[in-house]
Amino acid sequence: MISEVGHFALVLALILALVQSVVPVIGARRNDAALMAIAPPVAVTQLLLIALSFAALTHAYVVSDFSVVNVYENSHSAKPMLYKITGVWGNHEGSMLLWVLILALFGAAVAWFGGNLPTTLKANVLGVQAWITVAFLLFILLTSNPFLRLSPAPMEGQDLNPLLQDIGLAIHPPLLYLGYVGFSISFAFAVAALIEGRIDAAWARWVRPWTLAAWVFLTAGISMGSYWAYYELGWGGWWFWDPVENASFMPWLIGTALLHSALVMEKRNALKIWTVLLAILTFSLSLLGTFLVRSGILTSVHSFATDPARGVFILTILLIFIGGSLALFALRASSLQAGGLFAPVSREGALVLNNLLLTAATASVLVGTLYPMALEAVTGDKISVGEPFFNLTFGPLMIPLLLAVPFGPFLAWKRGDIYAVAQRxxxxxxxxxxxxxxxxxxxxxxxxxxxxxxxxxxxxxxxxxxxxxxxxxxxxxxxxxxxxxxxxxxxxxxxxxxxxxxxxxxxxxxxxxxxxEAETITVMRRGDTATIGAYEVSFDGFENRAAGTYRELVAHMTARKDGEVVARLDPSKRIYEVRQMPTTEAAIVTHGFSQLYVTLGDTTAENDGITVRMWDKPLVTLIWLGTVAxxxxxxLSLSDRRLRVGAPKPARAAPRPGRTLAAGE
Known part of the structure; x- marks a missing residue:
């Protein structure tokens, strides 16, 4: 019964989203305050309904209700409670429900905190946000319903993908979606401004906090995903230029450009047309990432769905929103004023250089990601585009960008003195x-x-x-x-x-x-010792253990430096019995900002030894500590009151002496 309530709540949310997508926009067109006032309470109610639906699905996982297909396919009664809950979004249907929940959360946030927005702009922003919500609620209800039932209900579930049974999954997807979906607000502001035909510095000041919040969450999501892959997959690497990784990296790059461009627009009323285009492109790349992960055209540990109907549906959403917004941009761009002028050597000029290099870098990643798919679709040939391509295209674009970063804050607005900055x-x-x-x-x-x-x-x-x-x-x-x-x-x-x-x-x-980095691969037997970097690692023996839904072979090792024991390591190989799927659990010891990383390979034919792969990774943790910074x-920037308050409401004119305010003034 609770699952049916969750399904019904989604249907009601769709109806409200349809209302929100039409009525406030008409009200803004007619300057009808009553119609525009409908948007905020509808957006909040929509959030409550989708939250109710998400809670219903979570309840089904917590109580192991295997009559729900989604729970049966992705859970198990013996699974720890944490992974029962995180399993809600460890699959296609549940993760799309989380996606829409966050989308509704951002819409409700605009309704709550957008009191200083012009009434027509707020109505149009919430209307555009509702267009996106309608599209994805239809997608869930028509192709990805998480509340489908099984009859009779199975006694036990098929368990969650073992690679996703990790604390990283509890953190990575929600953070990533907060970033992905957060850029929908920037997109909604851009489209709403194009509908009104008015874009100014105040618009940039309103949109910048939302963009900054989304950028922070996306940075956190990418960082957490990188570290999760690093320690969970046992590959010893932190980035692989995997298409799914690139799908989140591209909106981060162009979103960074948007942040800097919006700053120029806010401070100098310049780059208006470019900033609006970036707002459209940032969310468009978020939608592209959703398509790549959800369409089934990619095979990855963090991609979902193989149903072609889902891919076609998301591709249609992609074409409608990207094509429609770019068409509106093309229609309105000629009527928009370009904004203020500035010298090439100025803070504006430095930020323009930042934008050009970031946009070119995004284009290089986009080409490297999509070209193999396009080539296979057209010719049937399969090629792999990996690290060498990105090193040759992405790397050279980053070097001048990084060299220029310290100059920007020192340059004056409008016209700067490069010699004076160099002295500083x-x-x-x-x-x-x-x-x-x-x-x-x-x-x-x-x-x-x-x-x-x-x-x-x-x-x-x-x-x-x-x-x-x-x-x-x-x-x-x-x-x-x-x-x-x-x-x-x-x-x-x-x-x-x-x-x-x-x-x-x-x-x-x-x-x-x-x-x-130092690396060694060797076969070790009890009593053997291998050297890696400044460490000597000895193999002390095997142990078989069982826990929850898996059993594992653990190798006990001791790491010594200069003859003294510095760490005990217990890398293991697990087999999850329900899915009969093996995983590798790395042993990682952190020393300073560096790490000693050990994983296991295959056992010897006599089962008295095992292949061991070890790395000494100097300063590797700085990769993620830098993202934390x-x-x-x-x-910190978001907490600055000057950014949080947005553009102030226009002050009411003081009455002239001897004049009495009329009623309603």
Whole structure:
């Protein structure tokens, strides 16, 4: 009965979404306040209904109601409660329900926090948001209903994909969807502005907090997904240019460009047409990512669905929203004013360079992701586009971007002085050069490109700190006053510095682990010892264990450094008995910012030994610590009151002396 309530709640939500998609838009067209006022309460009610539906599906998982097909196919009564709950979105139907729930959450957030928006813009934004909700509710109800029943009900379920039975799954998809779906608000603002035919600096100030929030969540989702794949899949890598990874990376890249472009529009009323186009493209790439994962054209551990009908349905949604919004943009673009002018050497110019390089980088990832699929569809030939292609196309575009990052905050608006900025950054440049030379010396003239990469990471980190110190004006006001000025800087200044420094931290981790990583593969028997980096790892023996829905073979190992025990390692190979699916559980020991990583391969024919693969990964954790700094930077900027309040309502004119306000004024 509860599952039927969940299904009925989805149908009611669809009806309300249809109302919200039409009535407020008509009201905005006619300037009818009563019709426009319908949008906020409908958006909130829609959220409550979809939340009720999601709660009903979660209840079915918690109580192991195997009469529900979705629960039967993706759960098991012996599964830990945590994985019963996370299993709700560990499948196609449940994850799409979570997608729509987050979509409704953002729509309701606009209704709650959009009190300072012009009435017509708010009505159109909620209307456009409802168009997206209608499309995906129809998709769920017609092709991906999570509440289908089985009769008679099976006694036991088929269990969840073992790779998804991990704490990372409890965190990664919701964060990723908050980013993906959060960009729908930027899209809705863009389309609503195009419908009204009015885009100005106030529009940018309204849209920037929503874009920043989505960017923070998407950064968190990508980072968590990278770390989950790193420790759970046992490959020892943190990024593989997998098409599903690229599907989330592309909206992150173009969303980063949108953030910087909206800043120019807000501060200088420039780049208006370009900013609106970026808002459309960012969510379009989010929809493309949804299509790639949900259509069945990709095979990946984190892709779902093989039903062609679902792929065609999502492709139709994709074409309608991307094609329709771009057509509206083309229709309206000629009537929009381009905005203010600025010199090439200025903060606006630096942000334009940022946008051009990020957009080109996104295009390179898009081509590398879609070309193999397009070629196979047209000719039937299968090719693989992997790391070499992306290193040759994406990498060269990032180098000038990273070099330019510290310059941007120092440049003045409208017209800057590149020579003066260089003077302010000479210390950061000098430190970066010294670090580069030190790395070359420490590695005995080793990989020069790695030394340059570490120098570039230093340039980013020190450059971010230099911007804060310059704004505090230590040299002009003295040490004590400088500290007071530093403490009084707006949070957005700290947010920008943290995000740029985080980029440098991540780059440092990438360069270090890519260049200086040590790896060994060997067959070990009880009592054997293998050397990896500065460590000696001895094999102490096997142990067979059983827990929950799996049994595992555990290898006990001891890691020593300079003869002293520094860690015990227990890598294992599991077999999940319901699905008869094997997994590899890595043993990871963190020392400083580095990690010792051990996984198991096949046992020997005599079953007295096993293949062991070991890595010593220097500074690998900096990859994810850098993304944490980026997220912190975004959160700090979002907490800045100047960004949170959006554009203020116009002040009411004071009455002239001797004049009495009329009723209703």
């Amino acid at each position: 950054l000479y210390a950061a440049f000098g430190i970066a050069i010294l670090v580069t030379l030190a790395v070359i010396w420490a590695t005995s003239g080793g990989p020069v490109l790695a030394a340059l990469g570490i120098g570039l990471a230093t340039w980013l980190m020190v450059g971010a700190a230099a911007e804060l110190l310059f704004r505090a004006r230590f040299g002009d006001v003295g040490f004590a006053a400088g500290w007071r000025r530093l403490a009084g800087l707006p949070r957005s200044a700290y947010g920008t510095a943290a995000a740029h420094a985080g980029l440098g931290i991540t780059l440092l981790g990438i360069v270090a682990v890519s260049t200086f 980026m997220m912190l930077g975004g959160a």
